[in-house]
Amino acid sequence: MGSDRETILKKAVMDTLESMAFVSLTEKTTAFFSDEMLSSGPQRSLPVIKPEGYGFVISMSSALIRETAANILGIGPEEMTAENETDALSEILNTIAGNFMREYISPDTTYELGLPEAGSLSSKERLPEGSKIVVDCPFESETGEYLVVQLLGKLN
């Protein structure tokens, strides 16, 4: 089950970045990143309302979110604004989360996502009670920048 979640999440991330932003990613191992590294760059989090107890966090280097958002909007990176970047990161996370949930849960059951929020759910104060980070999906772009998506799930 654990590897299913990881496989589904990896595919959701790669498909979303390719389809939305024409960005190709290479999978990396967890040795590739640290919490300090992720906290130093842009992050967005998204809780799952139904079923309860899940959430997603996305962390991207500033350079990668600028490139990604610029690709989506069809403009040069130098034309990007902080607002564009934040909104793009939220929408990317929303799309990844939706793609994951669609593949992971039964098609007979609906699911509801919350709204993307600033910052990370992975600090201890903000983790939903009884949950933990269950999947880490680190990636590297062709330009050597990082993107990490984490799934929070229920403690077994």
Add this chain to the structure above:
Amino acid sequence: MSEFETVNNILIVDDSSTARFIIRQCFEIAGFRGKNYVEAKNGLEALESLEKEKFDLIVTDLNMPGMDGIGLLSSVKASRHSEIPVIVITSTSNQAKNDELKKLGAFLIFNKPISPAGIHQAWETSKK
């Protein structure tokens, strides 16, 4: 008249400016170029726009603060605007959700991320 020529005024509803941009550009490429596009950030803004001008098509997200897409779809289908087709573009679509949306009167439903090819093919098929 082609299937695309019957639509001139399109209302796009999504709280994300990125999503609204993607939707508009995908629709333009798919065959809806040169149309009048109006954008709204949620269901309430969309209803206000519907009172101000005539639309031939509504394209809406589901997950929005204030009035969400389900609220908007239900309101539109219960109003004098009920004949306007409503396309739903969402990250929460699956078989169960699609069944619910169809019962509420959604015309077409797409998963995010959308593509011009997906929009084009679904629209052409729907009009046959």
Add this chain to the structure above:
Amino acid sequence: MNTVIIGIGGIAVSNMPTDLLKTLALGSCVGLTFYSAKIKVAGLIHIALPESKTNPELAIERPGYYADTGIPLILKEMQKLGCSPSDFVIKIMGGANIMDPDNRFDIGTRNVLAVKKLLWRFRLGAIAEDVGGTVGRTVSISVETGKVLISSAGVGEWEL
């Protein structure tokens, strides 16, 4: 019927009703067809790689070889024959992932992404696609009808 064949890096545009534009053996390369039904003008390009900075001299000699030089050029050639972007439809094919000895370069996928990114930047995109897989494709487009046919050895022929 007059068949106009282009090779790797080739570009063809035509408003002659008897012309059939064709390119063979799209492997990891990407083919794009452009068609204006209003004025019956067709275009075809066979793109090998995303960026011309890797070989600027080749880009001058064969601009269609690279997405970043070929796409702007074919758009210009289509416009010379009276097309505006709002009039034509684009279809994309190719980008197969043909294994290389080291299996390190995903050229087909990278080509497709590069082409889509550039089209998107021009506020354009494909309304139909036949990309990926592991086999080569031969593509043709009829100027008279705009019909795009794809064929692949051992698979057959189909319309996109």
